[in-house]
Amino acid sequence: MSKLVEIRWHARGGQGAKTASTLLAEAALSAGKYVQGFPEYGPERMGAPMLAFNRIGDEPIRIHSNVENPDIVMVLDPSLIGPVNVAEGLKDGGVIVVNTQDEPQAVRQKLGVSGNFKVATVDASGIAVETIGRDIPNTPMIGALLKVYEFLPFESFMERMRIDLDRKFHGRKAIVEGNLNAMRRAYQEVKQA
Amino acid sequence: MALETKQVAMTGNEAVANAIKQINPDVIAAYPITPQTDIVQYYSSFVADGQVDTQMVTVESEHSAMSATIGASAAGARAMTATSSQGLALMHEMLHIASGFRLPIVMPVVNRAVSAPINIHCDHSDTMAALTTGWLQIYSENAQEAYDNVIQAMRIAEDPRVRLPVMVCYDGFITSHAVENLFLLPDETVKQFVGEYNPKHTLFDFDSPVTFGPLVLPDYFSEIKAQEADAMRAAKEVILEIAEEFAKISGRKYGYYEGYHLEDAERVIVVLSSTAGTAKEVVDELRAQGEKVGLMKPRVIRPFPAEEFVKALSGAKVVAVMDRAETFSTQGGQLFTELRAAFYEAPTKPLMRNYIFGLGGRDTTTAEIRRVFEDLKKDQERGSVDRKVTHLDVRV
Numbered sequence: 289m290s291k292l293v294e295i296r297w298h299a300r301g302g303q304g305a306k307t308a309s310t311l312l313a314e315a316a317l318s319a320g321k322y323v324q325g326f327p328e329y330g331p332e333r334m335g336a337p338m339l340a341f342n343r344i345g346d347e348p349i350r351i352h353s354n355v356e357n358p359d360i361v362m363v364l365d366p367s368l369i370g371p372v373n374v375a376e377g378l379k380d381g382g383v384i385v386v387n388t389q390d391e392p393q394a395v396r397q398k399l400g401v402s403g404n405f406k407v408a409t410v411d412a413s414g415i416a417v418e419t420i421g422r423d424i425p426n427t428p429m430i431g432a433l434l435k436v437y438e439f440l441p442f443e444s445f446m447e448r449m450r451i452d453l454d455r456k457f458h459g460r461k462a463i464v465e466g467n468l469n470a471m472r473r474a475y476q477e478v479k480q481a
Numbered sequence: 482m483a484l485e486t487k488q489v490a491m492t493g494n495e496a497v498a499n500a501i502k503q504i505n506p507d508v509i510a511a512y513p514i515t516p517q518t519d520i521v522q523y524y525s526s527f528v529a530d531g532q533v534d535t536q537m538v539t540v541e542s543e544h545s546a547m548s549a550t551i552g553a554s555a556a557g558a559r560a561m562t563a564t565s566s567q568g569l570a571l572m573h574e575m576l577h578i579a580s581g582f583r584l585p586i587v588m589p590v591v592n593r594a595v596s597a598p599i600n601i602h603c604d605h606s607d608t609m610a611a612l613t614t615g616w617l618q619i620y621s622e623n624a625q626e627a628y629d630n631v632i633q634a635m636r637i638a639e640d641p642r643v644r645l646p647v648m649v650c651y652d653g654f655i656t657s658h659a660v661e662n663l664f665l666l667p668d669e670t671v672k673q674f675v676g677e678y679n680p681k682h683t684l685f686d687f688d689s690p691v692t693f694g695p696l697v698l699p700d701y702f703s704e705i706k707a708q709e710a711d712a713m714r715a716a717k718e719v720i721l722e723i724a725e726e727f728a729k730i731s732g733r734k735y736g737y738y739e740g741y742h743l744e745d746a747e748r749v750i751v752v753l754s755s756t757a758g759t760a761k762e763v764v765d766e767l768r769a770q771g772e773k774v775g776l777m778k779p780r781v782i783r784p785f786p787a788e789e790f791v792k793a794l795s796g797a798k799v800v801a802v803m804d805r806a807e808t809f810s811t812q813g814g815q816l817f818t819e820l821r822a823a824f825y826e827a828p829t830k831p832l833m834r835n836y837i838f839g840l841g842g843r844d845t846t847t848a849e850i851r852r853v854f855e856d857l858k859k860d861q862e863r864g865s866v867d868r869k870v871t872h873l874d875v876r877v
Contacts (some may be wrong), residue, residue, distance in 0.1 A: 313660040317490040325490075326659030329601065348662070350758035352623075352655050353846040 292345035293439065294355040298374050299364035302334040304426030308362075309340040311456075312430055315448045316344045319440045324349050337372055344439060360437055363387060364412070364425050366395070375401045383436050385478070387412035387425045392481035408436050410478040412470075419473065420466040427453075431471030432478040442475060488664050493624040493656035496663055497563070497589045497649075498523035500631040502533055503671035504587075507558035510538040510549035516568040516601075517543075518591045518657060543568035547575035554584040555693045557683030559635075561586060565653060566593035569607045573614070579646045580615025580709060582693050585638035585678075586646040588616075589631055592754065592805075593653035594841045602842020603653040605753065606806040609815045611648065615709050617716055618783040620753045621651040622739075625663040629733055630780075632666070635675045636723045642715040644681075652755040654842065670730050713784045720781055737786040739778045740793055742768055746775025748857040749794060749831075751820065752803040753779055756838075756845050763850040774854055782816065787823035794820075797831040799857045799866070803873070805839045813837075813870045834866040838873040849873055 295312075299305035306327040313325030324343040330336060341355040357377045366388040368374060375384060383406040386395050392407040399407070410432040412425035420427075430449075434442055446468060453464045491499070498520045501509070511521040521537075528537045538553075540546050546562045553560035564572065569590055579586050594600040595607050608618060619634060621627040627649060634647040651657060666674075682691045697705060717737075724735040741761050743749065750760050757778035767774045777793055794800055802821075804814020812818060813835035824830045836853060839845045853873070860866045 310660050314490045317488065317662055322662050323490055324659055324661055326654070329654055329658065350623075350761045351847065352652075352659075352755035352758045354844050356846060 291347065292343060292349070293360065293437065294358045295342040295344070295360045295362060295433075296355045296358040297340040297342075297362045297364065298368050298372060299338055299340070300334075300368070301336045301338050303364045304424050305338060305340040305362075305364055308426035308430055309342050311427070311449065311452055312342055312433070313344075314452050315445055316440065318448045319445070321345065321439075322347060322349050328354060337368055358382060360385065360433065362429055362433060364429060366390070369395070369398055375399055375403070375405070378403065378405055380404050382406070383408060383480075385410070385429065385432050385436055387429060389414065392479055396481070406436075406480055408432060408478050408480040410474045412474055415470050415473045415477070419470040420463065427467040428470040428474035431474035434471075435475045435478045436480065446471065488662055490660050490662060491624060492658050492660050493627050493651050494518050494520045494591065494658065495523055496624040496628040496665075497631055497651075498527070499665060500628045500671070501561060501589075502527050503666070503668050504559070504561075504632065504635055504675050505533050505672070506535055506561045508536045508538065508550065508553035508560040510540055510546045510553065510560070510562050512541065512543050512546045512568065513539045516564070516566045516593070518563055518565050518589075520563040520589055520591075543571040544575060547572035547579065550586055550588075551575060551579050551582065551584060554579070554586050555582055555684050557680050557685050559678040560584075561588060563589045563591070565591040566595055566601070566607050569611060570595055573611065576611055576614035576616060576646075578694070581705070583644040583709070583712070584646055585635075585644055585680075587631060587634045587638050588646065588648050589627070590648045590650045591653045591657045592650050600841040601653070603655050603755075604805045604840045604842065605650070606840075608648060608650050609806040609808070612783060612815060615645060615713070616783060617643075617645055617647040617713070617781070619647060619649050619781055620779065621649065621656065622754055622757050622778060623656055623663075624651075624659075624661045625733075627651040627656060628663060628665070629727065629731065629735065632671055632674065633723050633727050633735070636726075637716060637719055639678055640719045640723075641681065643712055643719050645709070645712050645716065650754070655755045664731075666731060674727070674730055717784050717786060735780060737779070737781050737789050738793060739780065741776040741778070743775040743777055743793060745773060745796065747773040747796075747798040748854060748861060749775045749777055749797040749800045750803060750850065750853055751777045751779065751794070751800060751816065753782075753805065753816065756803065756805070756850075759845060759847055760850050763847050763854065766847075767851075767854060772854070772858075779816070782819075785819055785823070787819075790820060791823050791827050794831060795827070795829065799832045799834075799860045801834055801836055801853050801857055803836045803838050803853070805837075807837055807840070811870070817870075832860055832866050834860065834868065835870045836873040837870065843874050845874070
């Protein structure tokens with residue numbers, strides 16, 4: 289993997305993709321990385337397709353445009369596959385991670401594009417409902433991302449996430465633990481092909 | 482002083498809110514909904530949590546926000562506000578009052594398009610429309626620069642040689658809402674750097690009472706405006722003095738502009754704020770291929786350091802000035818026309834052309850910057866520019 293890793297998040301408004309890109313950036317910073325995390329602000333409606341982006345690297349990041357050629361594509365809502373070309377600009381050897389109950393092979397077929405990339409799937413929504421109590425698939429998707437692209441040791445990343453989530457949720461233990469469990473489960477359950 | 486800094490991940494707005502927290506002004510007046518930014522939202526939680534001593538005044542419009550800030554500043558308080566887009570447009574009348582009263586107000590401005598059509602995204606049409614209001618304007622490439630510039634702006638504004646308000650500008654969403662690495666200075670360091678504010682004249686000085694805003698007829702009005710222009714001229718050296726002091730506490734150096742591979746560059750892009758970062762990537766790429774390209778990123782455009790800009794570009798053969806706002810003069814953007822005019826007396830002039838780009842948040846990619854450098858190369862070979870003003874990213 290090259291020194292600068294670029295990530296594009298596809299989601300619908302309300303699924304927490306912006307928060308995911310922010311949390312990932314903050315956690316990567318504490319691991320000594322240079323980071324960017326930002327959404328593409330549109331009309332900001334619940335349910336509308338939206339994008340968010342991350343850059344994570346070992347050197348200061350100066351580029352300030354959207355990510356066009358991602359190393360990793362994160363799809364929080366599988367219904368976006370089709371209406372949105374989620375594979376657009378994906379780098380050779382890149383990976384698409386999809387929140388779905390389907391197998392990676394089935395998703396690859398649905399994508400309908402050829403090329404040298406990996407597909408990973410995880411039932412992030414199912415995990416979120418079981419661990420957090422609501423279908424907010426963003427944190428389990430971060431767990432899956434860490435499996436697919438292990439740019440940080442998982443356990444130290446989780447320690448950092450605990451601090452960030454504690455701050456974000458003002459120490460509400462059940463929500464923090466729910467999110468951490470969701471990440472851990474997604475990390476273990478993600479399938480790649 | 483030791484360089485103790487800690488690295489954090491923050492959005493531009495959060496970084497700027499933290500700079501204001503460390504300055505700890507007496508008064509912040511703000512209109513608490515759109516087009517206000519989340520700078521004052523962050524700040525209101527600092528106030529609620531007792532982390533600052535600031536009196537927060539929520540008002541009914543941006544016009545009132547600037548009015549209340551002016552009132553507080555005239556009364557001797559260190560007063561600030563923040564705005565963006567339509568908000569800056571609505572306070573336009575009061576911008577002239579702030580500078581005419583010679584009040585050292587510092588205001589972060591998150592650069593965003595001005596309607597219509599309705600748009601919330603980045604361009605520079607808001608602050609470009611405020612160039613003639615008597616405010617200094619300092620532009621920032623990223624969250625770090627926005628944070629650093631707000632702290633320096635306080636000292637520049639309050640310097641007895643200046644006593645003028647300052648806008649610290651940075652790109653809407655691209656910088657304001659993106660999380661990036663930056664270093665925050667320790668609270669105590671910033672406190673010492675900005676120091677106590679001791680205004681010369683205030684409404685509350687009952688031993689030597691003064692009036693702000695009286696009627697001034699043609700017999701004195703010109704003198705007062707000429708003094709404002711003198712103060713703007715004096716700001717030039719103050720900006721560099723403060724930058725030098727700031728470098729001692731931060732290790733980060735600032736000037737009127739940042740040059741990137743400028744020394745031997747034949748083809749140069751001039752551009753403000755976040756796009757300069759993207760352009761640096763392309764400069765590196767083209768330099769690796771042996772191309773003599775460079776970048777100049779103006780930091781201060783009010784006052785306009787014409788001599789220094791001309792000197793910085795004196796070796797260039799072709800210059801592209803990129804403006805993120807229309808002037809509708811049909812003769813190019815504001816930065817282009819001012820920079821081009823600055824070359825009028827210069828013994829040697831580069832070819833110059835203008836690009837209007839990135840309006841209403843249109844994403845400006847490395848591919849577009851590459852295209853500009855390709856145009857410059859053709860111009861250099863031809864010995865003339867084929868088009869003076871181009872809308873870079875418009876679909877044809």
